[in-house]
Amino acid sequence: MGTDPKHKVLASFVCVVVMAGAVVTAPTNLVSAGQAGGMPSAPHHSFLGGPWELVVKMGTEGEALRFPIAAPDESRPQKFDDVLPVMGTPIKVRLEQYLPNLGWETTAIKHPGGGTVAELTVKGKDFEQEVWLSSADMSKQSMSSRVGSIAIKGLHEVKTADRLVRRLTDRRTVGILSVWPGGGGSPAEYAVRIGETITVPGSKYKLTVEQYVPHYSIDLQTRKVVSQTDKPINPAVKVVGGDGTETFEQWLWSKFASDPHKDEKVPLRMKFADLDLSSLTGKTIIITAPGVKPWLLYSRKGKRQMERASLGKSYPLADASYSFTIENIIDGAVIKTDWKNKSESLLHPAVVATLEQDGAGRQIVLELNKPSHHRTEFGTLVLLYRRNPAPLGSKG
Numbered sequence: 001m002g003t004d005p006k007h008k009v010l011a012s013f014v015c016v017v018v019m020a021g022a023v024v025t026a027p028t029n030l031v032s033a034g035q036a037g038g039m040p041s042a043p044h045h046s047f048l049g050g051p052w053e054l055v056v057k058m059g060t061e062g063e064a065l066r067f068p069i070a071a072p073d074e075s076r077p078q079k080f081d082d083v084l085p086v087m088g089t090p091i092k093v094r095l096e097q098y099l100p101n102l103g104w105e106t107t108a109i110k111h112p113g114g115g116t117v118a119e120l121t122v123k124g125k126d127f128e129q130e131v132w133l134s135s136a137d138m139s140k141q142s143m144s145s146r147v148g149s150i151a152i153k154g155l156h157e158v159k160t161a162d163r164l165v166r167r168l169t170d171r172r173t174v175g176i177l178s179v180w181p182g183g184g185g186s187p188a189e190y191a192v193r194i195g196e197t198i199t200v201p202g203s204k205y206k207l208t209v210e211q212y213v214p215h216y217s218i219d220l221q222t223r224k225v226v227s228q229t230d231k232p233i234n235p236a237v238k239v240v241g242g243d244g245t246e247t248f249e250q251w252l253w254s255k256f257a258s259d260p261h262k263d264e265k266v267p268l269r270m271k272f273a274d275l276d277l278s279s280l281t282g283k284t285i286i287i288t289a290p291g292v293k294p295w296l297l298y299s300r301k302g303k304r305q306m307e308r309a310s311l312g313k314s315y316p317l318a319d320a321s322y323s324f325t326i327e328n329i330i331d332g333a334v335i336k337t338d339w340k341n342k343s344e345s346l347l348h349p350a351v352v353a354t355l356e357q358d359g360a361g362r363q364i365v366l367e368l369n370k371p372s373h374h375r376t377e378f379g380t381l382v383l384l385y386r387r388n389p390a391p392l393g394s395k396g
Helices: 161-167
Strands: 010-012 052-058 065-069 078-085 092-099 102-124 127-134 142-145 148-154 173-180 188-193 197-199 206-213 216-219 225-227 236-242 247-253 269-273 283-288 295-300 303-308 314-316 323-341 350-357 360-367 372-376 379-387
Touching: 052 092, 065 078, 102 148, 102 283, 127 142, 127 148, 127 323, 161 188, 173 206, 173 236, 206 225, 236 269, 247 269, 283 323, 350 379, 360 372, 360 379
Parallel strands: 148 283
Antiparallel strands: 010 216, 052 065, 052 379, 078 092, 092 350, 102 127, 102 323, 142 148, 173 188, 173 269, 197 206, 206 236, 216 225, 236 247, 283 295, 295 303, 314 323, 350 360, 372 379
């Protein structure tokens, strides 16, 4: 960066994205793929069965409240209708149902303002797992593991999608710039390169991406924007625009809606998406547009490549002994995950409850031996469903 790093002070603005944020059908890591189906062996019945209790504690002060929980047949679901008050607050815990074998069911449902949802199956030796990605939810836009990674990017405009995707294979392309000429509706989308000028349709403005930095930082001595590393930790572009009489400039961050350092209004709504195109090795990006077959963008032998994806076809991950299949693509949707009881066997006991306050309620699922934390205006409410370690009359 041209100066002695010992004398350089940097203010770095980092947006941490959990890459393994995709929805999976079981909370397992691909590292433990030696287990059939990716699932660990079930605990012995003696460590799961009752007597149970629910421990309720508000904040760090005071003692926890303990309430017994019992099911006549621990292998069968059971309805509850018990209301437990949280002392000193208007909050109540309503116990609704006991489940002997908790499971989760993930689906995609149509939703206004939703994005593109991809249902995938990842397979390997003695391993198979469903993965759900959503282009509209940043926490579910990618999954990553030691065997490879998959990400999804949704485009708005079908007519220009094919040309845009082809430009992403050019090593000069740094990402996708979306521009809303009228402030609303669908944006115009461009695969942008440094120094290239764009004429915004339906407006008098022209835009140029003047600078790209993979890790946006501020040198506190010079007040200039610099990049701390070559890795796309906090990628951003500097866009310069004008209408022939007035000009403006703005930094756009891929992981933020807008530049938080500028209060100045700009005439166009813009958004930048960095796809980590500089290091596609080991990564596949699924690019979608409404109503058309998706594209796959990846790297082979150091060269960016693109192909049309087919549902049901197997594609290799970085570790060739693992692969993924696109089972379904749903446009205008969100991912929804609901609990269910998988069988009448004591394998994964849980209690379904609702936190109630002032006529409103929020359903929660309490798994055995897993504390559940909830922020409230009275402090942090902690609930723990566990085996009863001692008679309720004893201390603890």
